Amino acid sequence: MATTYNLEYKDTWDMKGKGVFTKVAIAAGTVISPMFESLTEEQKAQYFTLYAVKRYEDDDASMLDYFQNVYTKADGSKLSDFEARRYARVFVIVWCNYIAFYDQDGVEHRGLWLKASRFNHKCSPNLLMNIKTNGEMTLRARHLIPEGAELTFSYIPLGKFRAERRRQLLQDFGFECACDLCDLEDLRPDAGQHEERLAILRLHDVGETMRLYRENEFNQLTVAECNARIARCQIRCVQYNRLLWNDYAFYELLNIADLWARLWQLTPNNTDPNNQRAVFATIEWRRCLNGACNLGRIVVDPNDWHLVDALRAAASATPVIIDPQTPAPEDPAAAEKAVTPDGRFLRSGARTVDPTGSLPMVSTPTPGWKTA
Numbered sequence: 001m002a003t004t005y006n007l008e009y010k011d012t013w014d015m016k017g018k019g020v021f022t023k024v025a026i027a028a029g030t031v032i033s034p035m036f037e038s039l040t041e042e043q044k045a046q047y048f049t050l051y052a053v054k055r056y057e058d059d060d061a062s063m064l065d066y067f068q069n070v071y072t073k074a075d076g077s078k079l080s081d082f083e084a085r086r087y088a089r090v091f092v093i094v095w096c097n098y099i100a101f102y103d104q105d106g107v108e109h110r111g112l113w114l115k116a117s118r119f120n121h122k123c124s125p126n127l128l129m130n131i132k133t134n135g136e137m138t139l140r141a142r143h144l145i146p147e148g149a150e151l152t153f154s155y156i157p158l159g160k161f162r163a164e165r166r167r168q169l170l171q172d173f174g175f176e177c178a179c180d181l182c183d184l185e186d187l188r189p190d191a192g193q194h195e196e197r198l199a200i201l202r203l204h205d206v207g208e209t210m211r212l213y214r215e216n217e218f219n220q221l222t223v224a225e226c227n228a229r230i231a232r233c234q235i236r237c238v239q240y241n242r243l244l245w246n247d248y249a250f251y252e253l254l255n256i257a258d259l260w261a262r263l264w265q266l267t268p269n270n271t272d273p274n275n276q277r278a279v280f281a282t283i284e285w286r287r288c289l290n291g292a293c294n295l296g297r298i299v300v301d302p303n304d305w306h307l308v309d310a311l312r313a314a315a316s317a318t319p320v321i322i323d324p325q326t327p328a329p330e331d332p333a334a335a336e337k338a339v340t341p342d343g344r345f346l347r348s349g350a351r352t353v354d355p356t357g358s359l360p361m362v363s364t365p366t367p368g369w370k371t372a
């Protein structure tokens with residue numbers, strides 16, 4: 001590894017065991033290494049050198065017991081102690097090192113990549129990992145990485161909250177994350193307020209997450225579902241604003257902006273100028289983000305005014321109305337009708353939820369609007 005990629009595998013200074021470090025600075029966007037690895041016999045042997053959580057190996061008796069009870073050989077006979085120990089080790093190695101990816105049909109596959117398995121996880125990493133549907137993996141630098149830095153990628157989708165990240169890493173990978181973002185968030189849950197840098201990193205994560213994981217999902221939503229989601233995002237956004245968790249509030253704003261874009265697709269007759277501004281700013285930001293990704297300039301610039309504009313526009317767009325008196329429509333088709341002839345989503349006498357805290361909390365009834 002070191003000779004080909006100028007990387008070295010050595011002890012980390014913290015509790016993560018060994019990790020991969022770069023001997024040279026790496027420019028933003030550089031693809032570190034295409035890592036499609038078809039298995040040779042030599043590689044198979046190398047899998048046994050991958051990291052395995054110590055406590056499970058130590059817990060020898062119960063592990064052996066478990067494997068001898070659960071698994072049998074092809075001919076139905078019992079596994080010997082040696083075989084059961086080997087099974088257990090494979091099991092633990094896979095559990096500690098596997099990476100999930102999805103084929104065209106969205107079916108999850110899990111794989112072991114010999115080189116990628118040497119990289120530690122960080123919740124705000126310096127590499128972005130991508131696995132194509134054929135299993136080919138690339139790791140791409142998110143920003144300039146200085147010489148000597150440890151290279152990391154996120155084992156789980158980016159942009160999740162601390163509690164969710166902790167749960168998933170523990171459950172799916174068996175470790176308590178000791179990265180700097182987690183440390184900071186544990187010490188100061190309001191870190192986003194003070195650490196502009198973190199907010200920017202998170203924004204980037206959010207953008208990437210949405211692009212990679214949510215685009216398809218958002219494209220399936222009906223008008224009613226968009227409205228419901230926007231309302232939920234706005235409520236969370238208000239709560240995060242109150243807590244001064246600015247980056248989380250931004251996250252919700254990004255969701256809102258994208259949902260507006262989806263609504264625009266569904267109701268192109270939507271003539272509200274605020275909505276139009278939100279939608280076009282979102283689309284423009286998307287275009288720039290995609291362009292930046294394609295060019296390899298994948299860092300979100302704090303002066304990325306398209307993004308800032310999209311967020312502002314999303315915040316100032318006509319808020320979705322939640323009407324406490326009117327129960328939610330039973331079926332999506334009925335909800336589709338809950339759009340005014342000019343494409344707005346207002347209901348008369350309704351209460352609004354305002355993501356910025358600056359918009360009026362009560363809307364004026366929309367003339368001519370009928371609920372039938």
Ligand SMILES: C[S@@+](CC[C@H](N)C(=O)[O-])C[C@H]1O[C@@H](n2cnc3c(N)ncnc32)[C@H](O)[C@@H]1O
Pocket residue numbers: 015016017018019050051053096097116117118119120121122173174175176177178179
């Ligand atoms: C795929 S291996 C990574 C390489 C491993 N550190 C080694 O020595 O070969 C995954 C294991 O590294 C450790 N690890 C990786 N990222 C970590 C993090 N952010 N915090 C704590 N431990 C981490 C955990 O023990 C995890 O099970």
